[in-house]
Amino acid sequence: MKIGVLTSGGDAPGMNAVICAIVKKATEYEIDVYGFLKGYNGLISGNFKKLNMDSVAGIVNLGGTVLQTARCEEFLTDLGPRKAKQTYDMMALDGLIVIGGDGTFRGAVKLTELGIPCIGIPGTIDNDIASTGYTIGFDTAINTATKMIDFLMDSVKSHGRCMVVEVMGRESGKIALNTALATGADFVLLPGGNEEQEKQLINKIKYKKVQGKEHFLIIVAEGCQNKNTIAEKIAAETKISVRSSVLGYVQRGGAPSAKDRIIASKMGIRAVTILKNKGKNRMIGELSGKIVDLDLKEAMNNKNSNNADDKEVERFINSL
Ligand code: F6P
Numbered sequence: 001m002k003i004g005v006l007t008s009g010g011d012a013p014g015m016n017a018v019i020c021a022i023v024k025k026a027t028e029y030e031i032d033v034y035g036f037l038k039g040y041n042g043l044i045s046g047n048f049k050k051l052n053m054d055s056v057a058g059i060v061n062l063g064g065t066v067l068q069t070a071r072c073e074e075f076l077t078d079l080g081p082r083k084a085k086q087t088y089d090m091m092a093l094d095g096l097i098v099i100g101g102d103g104t105f106r107g108a109v110k111l112t113e114l115g116i117p118c119i120g121i122p123g124t125i126d127n128d129i130a131s132t133g134y135t136i137g138f139d140t141a142i143n144t145a146t147k148m149i150d151f152l153m154d155s156v157k158s159h160g161r162c163m164v165v166e167v168m169g170r171e172s173g174k175i176a177l178n179t180a181l182a183t184g185a186d187f188v189l190l191p192g193g194n195e196e197q198e199k200q201l202i203n204k205i206k207y208k209k210v211q212g213k214e215h216f217l218i219i220v221a222e223g224c225q226n227k228n229t230i231a232e233k234i235a236a237e238t239k240i241s242v243r244s245s246v247l248g249y250v251q252r253g254g255a256p257s258a259k260d261r262i263i264a265s266k267m268g269i270r271a272v273t274i275l276k277n278k279g280k281n282r283m284i285g286e287l288s289g290k291i292v293d294l295d296l297k298e299a300m301n302n303k304n305s306n307n308a309d310d311k312e313v314e315r316f317i318n319s320l
Pocket residue numbers: 010071101124125126168169170222252
């Protein structure tokens with residue numbers, strides 16, 4: 001058997017651990033593995049390298065992805081997937097494993113419609129994919145964000161300021177919510193918040209100030225509509241010295257945490273085993289601590305709802 005693997009979308013710590021596990025498990029089954037470079041671009045243009053135990057030695061602890069990644073515009077058209085299919089047929093592959101976020105999975109669904117057996121593995125720091133409780137990279141990202149914010153707070157406390165920190169995560173507030181909890185933030189603003197919440201935030205700072213608190217930490221999710229105006233509003237209404245900081249791409253970097261390496265490895269093993277057993281079109285996920293696999297298209301179509309626990313955590317952080 002011969003299978004392909006690629007990483008696509010934003011890189012996430014732990015992607016290399018998946019690649020490593022895939023190659024190791026495939027080698028055990030005597031399956032050849034071809035790694036396509038720069039996401040779907042590599043599949044379209046036939047840019048690949050054969051992977052073996054030597055090529056994945058010592059990569060389990062590396063951040064980023066050794067296959068490199070990209071957001072492939074051409075895959076949004078009909079032509080991209082058709083060109084990819086040509087490469088796939090020419091190489092006579094028996095399946096493809098794609099590692100990435102929901103954009104990557106939408107690409108994979110197109111390939112399944114052209115008859116390519118695909119397995120999707122969720123790899124994104126955002127933890128925003130439907131039908132899985134976890135995406136590879138999330139744990140490392142929130143650990144990095146927590147560490148960076150701890151550093152920021154040394155300065156904030158010394159000056160008696162309010163720091164507004166924007167964290168990544170697109171429309172998902174998972175990084176914001178969990179980082180806010182881990183750093184003891186005074187308030188978290190998540191996508192979909194309203195003006196009422198802004199007032200609640202200002203009132204909380206005013207109230208705490210009267211009680212003698214001198215420093216404040218506000219975490220803002222990337223997808224918040226008011227993320228660029230909130231610092232000014234706080235300064236104007238509370239008369240506190242406010243600074244803001246965008247953590248940015250540092251959140252995607254660094255060695256993956258042990259949790260990310262472990263889940264990544266288990267997902268990689270499951271993906272190869274499915275292809276070996278002639279399974280196809282599955283998405284690997286993690287639910288209640290267990291690695292699961294679900295129909296790729298159905299899993300994609302499920303709603304990614306905010307669970308009740310998250311709402312409770314948000315209330316806890318933002319209460320007085
Ligand atoms: O999906 C991961 C992520 O880091 C998001 O949190 C962020 O909005 C986006 O990727 C940034 O994407 P790009 O690398 O294309 O700028």
